[in-house]
Amino acid sequence: MGFLVGDEDTICALSTPEGHGGIAVIRLSGTKAVPVARRLCTFLPDVLESHRVYYGMIRGHEDVSLIDEVLVTYFVKGKSFTGEHTIEISCHGSEFLALTILKELQGAGARMARPGEFTYRAYINGKMDLVQAEGVLGLIQSRSKLSSKAAINHLRGGLSKTYREIENQIMSVVSQLEADIDFTHENLSTEGHDVHIQKLLCAQEKAKDLLDSYSVGRQLREGCRILITGEPNVGKSSLMNSLSGEERSIVTSVPGTTRDLIEFQTNQFGVETVFVDSAGLRDSSNEIEIEGIKKAKRELKDCDYVILVIDSTKDIKLQIKSREEDLRDKRVLIVGNKVDLVTSAISSGHDNVVYCSAKNNVGIDNLKNKIREMLLERKGSDNHIVTQSRHVELLEKVVKSVGNGVDGLQKRLSPELTIFDLREGVHAIHELLGIQVDDRVLDRIFKEFCIGK
Secondary structure, eight states, rough: OOOTTOOOEEEEEEEEOOOOSEEEEEEEETTHHHHHHHHHHTTSSSSTTTTEEEEEEOOOOOOOEEEEEEEEEEOOSSSSSSOOOOEEEEEESOOOHHHHHHHHHHHHHHEEEOOOOHHHHHHHHSSOOOOHHHHHHHHHHOOHHHHHHHHHHTTTTTTHHHHHHHHHHHHHHHHHHHHHHHHHSOOOOHHHHHHHHHHHHHHHHHHHHHHHHHHHHHHHHHHHEEEEEEEEESHHHHHHHHHHOOOOSSOOSSSSSSOOOOOEEEEETTSEEEEEEEOEEEEEEEEHHHHHHHHHHHHHOOOOOEEEEEETTOHHHHHHTTTTTTTSSSSEEEEOOOOGGGOOOOOOOOOTTEBBBBTTBHHHHHHHHHHHHHHHHHHHOOGGOOOOHHHHHHHHHHHHHHOOOOOHTTTTTHHHHHHHHHHHHHHHHHHHTSOOOHHHHHHHHTTTTTTTO
16 A cells, blocks of 8 residues: 555545445645645635635636636645644545545645545554454455444444453553662561552453453444255245345245345344245255255355244253254354144243244344344444454454463563563554554555545
8 A cells, every 4th residue: 555654645536336426525635735726716715714615616727727616625624534734625526526536636736545545544644443444344345333433432432432441451560560670678577568459450351252252343343144044845945035024035835945145235224134945854865955954054054143933832842952062162043933833832941942933023132132132242342352363363362461460470580571461462552553564564554444434
């Protein structure tokens, strides 16, 4: 990508999606943003007021031919998104008009922005740290209510605050140990020693909690997959159709009808969710059905959650027991289907069985509530959810370095060695926040952004 610290080019880009719409917004940022804008927008007054909107006609920078009527908003340096002088031009939402204005801006002295360059400049200019910049990307890419909530909390500094708390707890101990080295005649008391260990254990616990949150964070960012599985003819496809509200899966009385994986995507549960209907699990001699069962078993390994569908008219305990080995270490919701055909009281021995009739749409609302509870059960505080994979490796370094520090204190090792271990953890926190970070990491993060953000 080749971002350069101190790059003083004035950049421009379309900030709204390409194509036709009501309006298009073009962003211009840099030291020459105002002079460049003036060459096209001659109606701008001599003295611009920050955060004020100006109306007028935009023209070519050389032939002064009329292009469009626009609204121009000015943001003074230090009070804009990038921290630089910024102009936003709102024109009619014609792709041709937007591209024409961009061409004129480049002719007047600006250049096209690279992907993520506006946010990169906000980061370089101290308007946000790297975790907050990732929050911007998370908002842009959010696909559900919960993922957007997590992203906005990151953007507002919730996760960064937790990282700084961990850093402060570690540095508090480092400072005391360094003071102990400088004043060797004052021995560290047993009470002070224990306090240091407790501070480090507290910091380590916070880091572990953040690590544990990544499985949830990954689902918020990428969505989760729920496999609908069970024996043939228990109503898996009927259940799929009831959940989706349309005929996605073929339903017949012939066991083994579903051969391939059939997917349905929805946001109705607060998290982007993909339901997967699969072949019934049984021994078969049919070559095509065998292949379908193999696909179902592969999906069973990869999915995040499982809905095990059983037949409420048959021995429920036996059906559940026959699948226990396949579902070990999986988050499972058991659904007793065909409850409309049951003529006597049901005794499952399992409190977590949800009963319904997919064919008659009975109990489906209750089932949806149970699915929602299952998906949201581990979501926790939005401030304490890690959604980016790069954080995992660095948090593991924090946990390890703090653990080494605790071990050093407990064994009364040389303070210099303990300080070295603890500073490794602080360095990892600084990498997370972008205080110290490799340019290649920055390129990898910002290349995921769209041009214009």
